[in-house]
Amino acid sequence: MLPQDYTAAGNQTHGSAAWLFVERRIREVFERFDFREIRTPMFEPTEMIARGVGETSDIVTKEMFAWTKGDTNYVLRPELTAPIMRAYLQHRLDQQGPVQRLSYLGPCFRAERPARGRFRQFHQFGAEIIGSADPRADAEVVAVLMAIYGAFGIENLRLRINTLGTPEERTAYKAALRTFLTPRQEALSDISRERLDKNPLRILDTKLEYEQALLENAPILTDFLGQETRAFFDRVCSYVHDLGIPFVTDPKLVRGLDYYAHTTFELESDALNGALAGAGRYDLLAKDFGNPNPVPAVGFAAGMERLFVVLSDAGYVFPEVSAPDVFLVAIGNEAENWAFRKAQSLRKNDIRVAFDLKGRSMKAQMREADRSRAPLVVIVGDQELVSESVNLKNMAEGTQETIPELDLMHRIKRFSSK
RNA sequence: GAGGGUGUAGCUCAGCAGGUUAGAGCGCAAGAUUGUGGCUCUUGAGGCCGUGGGUUCGAACCCCAUCAUCCUCCCCA
Structure with a gap:
């Protein structure tokens, strides 16, 4: 604390x-x-x-x-x-x-x-x-x-x-208001009495009922x-x-x-x-x-x-924070390094990318991906690194397919533009 | 500047008339499911009970002060 x-x-x-x-x-x-x-x-x-x-x-x-x-x-x-x-x-x-x-x-x-x-x-x-x-x-x-x-x-x-x-009109009105209120100042609140001298206009602002009643017969600015x-x-x-x-x-x-x-x-x-x-x-x-x-x-x-x-x-509902386009899930050190570099290259192509920074389990990464609200998740482990492929998962539908790594950028962009 | 309410876990709140290790729900974490999120279940982490002082054998609880916060007034956006 x-x-x-x-x-x-x-x-x-x-x-x-x-x-x-x-x-x-x-x-x-x-x-x-x-x-x-x-x-x-x-x-x-x-x-x-x-x-x-x-x-x-x-x-x-x-x-x-x-x-x-x-x-x-x-x-x-x-x-x-x-x-x-x-x-x-x-x-x-x-x-x-x-x-x-x-x-x-x-x-x-x-x-x-x-x-x-x-x-x-x-x-x-x-x-x-x-x-x-x-x-x-x-x-x-x-x-x-x-x-x-x-x-x-x-x-x-x-x-x-x-x-x-205009200032002239206001000055004339102020004087009239002061003339009206001065004999009645006993009936004013302390604050209003102070203002009587400095800035009588502000007295008009009062929320006190007895003062408002008093002001009913006061001169009115419009007439000046x-x-x-x-x-x-x-x-x-x-x-x-x-x-x-x-x-x-x-x-x-x-x-x-x-x-x-x-x-x-x-x-x-x-x-x-x-x-x-x-x-x-x-x-x-x-x-x-x-x-x-x-x-x-x-x-x-x-x-x-x-x-x-x-x-x-009014119960206004604000739109949700913007989500990344894709979340990279990596299994193993090699894959983590791949994902780290891949994130940068995707970002250079205007794709919003998120990934885990704690070296956590795949399950934890998936949970993180879900929480990020990224619509797409890329899953990569040793097998994919060898075959130069990635798993691309559609989170809303729960569907997943294995695609060549070379197609990844294109597939993400095509999905995001829909 | 004046008056009043409230401060307990990240959040929302319980905590009987002072009594031993301070609770719940949600959230968070791990596991059930050794490469797959949400749902469910299990387990766990996380509190100087706002802060300082006082009363008491003993204080989250009572008293005083202080800080923060909310409300009313004042004023303004």
Whole structure:
């Protein structure tokens, strides 16, 4: 048994074929929607992440794995939108075409308490459309997210959409909300009272019934939105509607990250408390990074582990791991050496080969062959070596024939191509 | 960060009110079948009973702490 400090809390080790299968399927959908995968570093300067995600956000204030090396502070990336925007600006991706459609899939890190569907190292997949202020871009992001869940046959989900408007509109609303809530702050929870000053929008998110009741008469964000914002949001909604994707609009949907403006949306499931995916438009992030011009952008981020929760709740059956084409069973030292070399030559011809590495009995090798689920087994002993023949066994049918060794490659290929 | 549940074999779990060598099923291994898998039967390997301390003649069991894990809250993917 290993010492208990050999593992860190909230992490998992993945060895399963299911993980690869899910990744592959996600990437297929991204390709279908013309997204190109981008990979950014696992750790980033704290400065960039803090600016991008927001100095006051929960993520930055209390959930980062951080360290210092030399004069620079680093963090393990807590999310990927900010790093991708950084990469876009730094590598001048706009020069490769006016609209960049980027996807990603990889680990992120947050120092939170682990829970169902939540880990300290977790994995996000997502997509960003950078360079388009067209409401169809927002709808495209919704579409690709829903298509991924659709690709797994998952449909019982709730999609909520809202607009946060422009910073000016939001500021005006924040002030109004604060004015409304301040005289009533005695009735608020401790957490909400703290937010009253810092970020009153987040109070809207409350799940406490008495707070929700209190908010019934509160000013509503929609009333503070200008003509343009409303028109834009209406177009986003109608595009999503055109795609046949069910959703509800929810003026109380706010998101924890500072960079959102205009469209925000969130995907939820009954299987889980937290969100499956969160998303939105973040036209101002580029300016936050010090870029002279704003860069319109919209994207989503979804949790792999949460997808797995939903899949396993739905009783999803993952395909079996891939089996070798053939298993080589060898009897005796000579035959073992033959099999060892034969495996290599078959593999050079794109045949997937497995064989025993323990010098075990033939019976044990057969059991191993069965377990490997190889459809064909080649059995070779001294007799076959002398006659330069091999026994080729069809495991499903239990039939076996002796063939010249020279025909082996051809026979395996012919069988596998059927 | 707050509250609660659970930690016994690779996995799923038993273990009566503290009592001697800690069990089952599945899985794994060997044999029955000396060159043939699955099915069956037999046998076997594998446990610091999460960790540390305490109470006791005696602790898997009781107490404390700690770690891990799960759930609720918080927040988010």
